[in-house]
Amino acid sequence: MLTVNLHHLEAHEIHLEGELSVRELDLDVHDPMIHPGQPLRYDLNVEKLPDGILVTGSLRLTLECECVRCLEPFRHELNLADWACHLPFAGEDRVTVDNDCVDLTPYLREDILLEFPRHPLCKPDCRGLEKTSTGKAKPGRIPRGEIASSPWAELNKLKL
Numbered sequence: 659m660l661t662v663n664l665h666h667l668e669a670h671e672i673h674l675e676g677e678l679s680v681r682e683l684d685l686d687v688h689d690p691m692i693h694p695g696q697p698l699r700y701d702l703n704v705e706k707l708p709d710g711i712l713v714t715g716s717l718r719l720t721l722e723c724e725c726v727r728c729l730e731p732f733r734h735e736l737n738l739a740d741w742a743c744h745l746p747f748a749g750e751d752r753v754t755v756d757n758d759c760v761d762l763t764p765y766l767r768e769d770i771l772l773e774f775p776r777h778p779l780c781k782p783d784c785r786g787l788e789k790t791s792t793g794k795a796k797p798g799r800i801p802r803g804e805i806a807s808s809p810w811a812e813l814n815k816l817k818l
Contacts, residue, residue, distance in 0.1 A: 660766065661759045662704050662711070671705035674715075683767055691778050692734075693722040698766065702741075710746040711753065713762060717741050719770055723778040727786035736773045743769070 660678055677697040685694050702715035717738040724731055743765050745753040753760050 660700070660762045662762060664706065664711075664755065664758045664760065667704065667706035667711070671703055674700065674702045674704060676700060678763070678766070683763065683770070685767060685771065687771075687774075689774070689778075691724045691726055692774060694719060695722050696720045698770065700766070702762075704762075707744075709748070710744055711760060713741075713743045713745065713765070715741055717766060717770065721774070721778075723775070723780075725780035725784055726777045727779060727784045729787070730780050730784075732778075732780040734775055734778060736770060738769065738773060741769065 659682055660674065662672060662674070666672055677699050679697045680694045683694075683698055687694060696719065699718045700715065702713055704711060704713050717736070719736045721734045721736060722731065723734045743762075745760065745765065747753065747755075
């Protein structure tokens with residue numbers, strides 16, 4: 659859990675740098691092709707504004723993924739270089755204050771989950787599993803210079 663004390667913010671902004679484990683981040687990942695195994699690395703500045711808290715900085719998380727086409731494992735780096743979050747003290751989206759502390763973890767989690775790849779691919783040109791002469795599938799790539807045929811191109815070939 660990554661918390662900040664509001665009393666410490668009264669005098670000056672706070673710089674937070676470190677790592678947050680996947681367990682502490684409590685990512686509820688429902689995609690079996692994405693496995694967050696390494697800790698979240700953060701470098702944040704937190705300042706108190708008259709109406710809330712402003713958190714700016716960078717977030718980095720390495721995901722262990724499996725390609726949805728060829729099933730090969732690969733790493734995907736999430737890098738939110740210019741991340742910013744305003745946490746208001748009032749209104750519908752007001753931040754919860756517990757013993758003068760604010761937990762930043764839910765806000766980090768939400769923005770990280772929004773950055774997850776929808777369909778993780780090892781390479782943009784991955785063709786998926788190809789059949790070998792033995793009938794078994796193996797990972798494949800589009801050869802250089804060859805463009806994958808779309809279903810629309812195949813339909814255009816029909817003589818109706």
